[in-house]
Amino acid sequence: MTRKERIADITDVTAWDMVIIGGGITGTGILKLACQMGLKVLLLEQKDFAWGSSSRSSKMVHGGLRYMAQGQVALTRESVVERQRLLKEGQPLVTKQSFVLSHYKKAFPGPWLFNRLLSCYDFIAGEKQHKFWPKSSYLSLAPQVAEHDLLGGTQFFDALTEDARLVQRLIQESLQLGGQALNYAQVTTLDINAADNQLSVLLEDQKQRLIINAKVVVNACGAWTNLLQINQDKQANISKKPPVNMRPLRGSHLVIANWRLPVASVISVQHAQDKRPVQIYPWQNVTIVGTTDVEHHDDMALEAKISQSEFDYLLATIEQQFPHAQITKDDIISTFAGVRPVTTTNDSLAPSKEKRDHHIAKHQGVFTVTGGKLTTFRLIAQQVLTMVCQQLTVNDKTNALVLTDALNIASQQPILSQYTGAESLAFSHDIEQQILACYGELSAAFVHASEKTDCQPIRYSRHLWAELVWSVKFEQVQHLDDLLLRRTRLGNVLPEGARDLIPQVKALCSPYLTWSEKKWQEEIRRYLALWQCSYSLPQGETSSI
Template identity: 45%
Template sequence: MPLTREQKLDQLARGDAAFDVVVVGGGITGAGIAREAAGSGLSTLLVEQRDFSWGTSSRSSKMIHGGLRYLGSGHFRLTRDAVRERERLLAEAPGLIDPLRFIMPHYQKQFPGPKLFQLLLRLYDRLAGKPSRQRLSPADTLQWVPGLSTSHLTGASGFTDAVTDDARLVQRVLEEAEADGAICLNYMQAQAVLRNSETNAVTGVHLLDTSTDSQTLEMTVNTPLVINATGAWADQLKQTDSTDTRIRPLRGSHLVVPYSRLPVSCSVSLFHPEDRRPVFAFPWQGTTVLGTTDLDHTESLSREPAINREELDYLLQISSRLFPASAITERDVIATWAGVRPVVTQSPVVTQNKETRKPSKENREHVIWSDNGLISVSGGKLTTFRLIAREVLERGQ
């Protein structure tokens, strides 16, 4: 029987509560670490300040993918690891992670042409150890994507990645962690990491129960190892003044329109005419989603991230390019969501608070910092959560 919140709090409030490891952050990264830690026999506590997966892990584009675009920019290892994880997740959790067909239409004189794209897909398939690449004629393309703009259409490339429900995935991984003995508590904020004044080694973490405004419940738990898996919030708990790397929060937003207005049965990609970034329209639980943007998120991280006017216009251009006949406008939008990418940057800030490097040029790989019992991790992807967890725990040994 899983423990109730009260039973979990009773265990922590005893005053002598001690764990081998305390994981801070209940997104996919923290959940994955808690599962691997508990599975390897460590007594494990995970705390999340709000709902589990309240952060980026419920606001992603929900793809379990190798990241074809990372391959395009030469990140072979990242792509290889991610496609292998995709295959493993598809086999382990059908129904939670399902295959999704992707179609990249090719138009005359538009980059990337079919030859180059097919070459990339050949490599992608090879890294996955499984072929899914297809080359489609214009007629076949329209069978897959009725309503697609046919002006100068020369055909399409097809391949298969996977899609999930990100928040459910986090929940599933947390349940597996609890089945192995971890205690996972939401509405519990880590306020400070405690250290021995002489050795500077980590001794514990101070927690605040955020489930109620009227009563303040604070407690300290003992542990020699704290893992800061707070994603975009990682700098707040990191304790070190690292000037070489820091979190650059980058927002990505999505639009949701009724499936009846934009019926797509697979994910349809294009390079956005404005900035040549890869964007897509994909089917999601009876709707069609258009995504995403990539820009600096300068608002407070304590508020839910939200789309702005500029992003809305940018995303509407996806449908007007791909499906002009559908004539999708702002009035068709039934919902939006936005998430903040916990991207780790090395670029210094230039004058007037403007970043030097374009958001789309930032590396998406995760980074781990180790500081005498406090390990911080940020960046990375939903897809590679198990690999990130293992790497973090190895650093903690």
């Protein structure tokens, strides 16, 4: 379906059961579950899908040991349960991952205390998944870690994912179920009244606005929640205060070639400066170091970027845990930074002490969901749709039972579809796993639509050349950065944002895009400028940690 056809399909609908504003993990999770229920649902995103926090998270599907240590037991319980379900239903996009923490003499936390905490963690999961390794054995598990005063280390298990691809999987499967989603579609005004709610939508590069009607509207804009302009019925006595007290917090990361800093497990490090946990971990055939947790005061319309002090803080983490690796700024391939949608009641609280709970409330006639974690997106969707069902059936008890049953049934269905073909996809294990992770039930369709010669990895990345073609044909690519930073991660994992591959990307994708030569050159300049600004090393500015 072309963009023009998609827009026509959207405008043909008189009134949607629900419109979701926000195309990150929260919004797409709600979209998928609502489509499984059989509702007529539309998702609108002002920039690209997963443009915000959902392509720049730490990629971890975890219960949150730190939250348990802070007394947030309920959040940890929810997260562990959801992690277990994602591991069961989301393979191979969500994969089990070994984590380790080194223990040093007179350093917190000691082995005994940390293993007691992990016993509670494993109790929730229903299986023991942790073990303390003495120094001699631990050095085989985590080679090259600092050995002075080392007692050993504890190994436990959580999970990792590819966050932007998880968003795409949810969208792709929602479209298969009859839902609709559109990127670069900014909701400029939202009129709330007793009848259908009316949204005015501005499409990128078009002066004409779309007018869309919806029975229910969900604000899933994350850290951008309070920027949504809502016009309420003049007869309604509703507060115009912002729905939440949003505190945008930035988390930044370094990307390093795995041959320079090879790790098989996630290495958790208590930073010497502030005792915060920082992780050094394998992802997409590179090594990631992150994350920070600092106030984000920059323009929310621009892509977040790492500061010099955050960069230095993360380099110090590597020096602390791997002193002999001698990692310098010259070893950094790229950086990325995301803004967490954290809500607060106390701005004086240290950023790392803020709770990560999610909140759902009806404000000015709109259901607003804020906070939360990537791990709990399905649970958030279920809770949002419980409230939406009540709104849709407020005067219809018969239909209320029907929708409640539909939600219960949908909530038991797999979070992600799986390839059910009886035969292998006839590729090597690594390539087959990449295809299954990216496309699920559409894996066979991907293989049939792709040239076999294009089903080969691009350099040392996990991505296949054929993924580029599929993305521009079926995944609403509007800009080059959509393709290189979110549909694939070539711009994150290859040097200089994969600059030297752009001519090959252009040659491969041009037949499926309507871009003129002038448009291509504009997109290349735009992408390289964006990468230099937000994904390269910092330009020397400072901010406090």
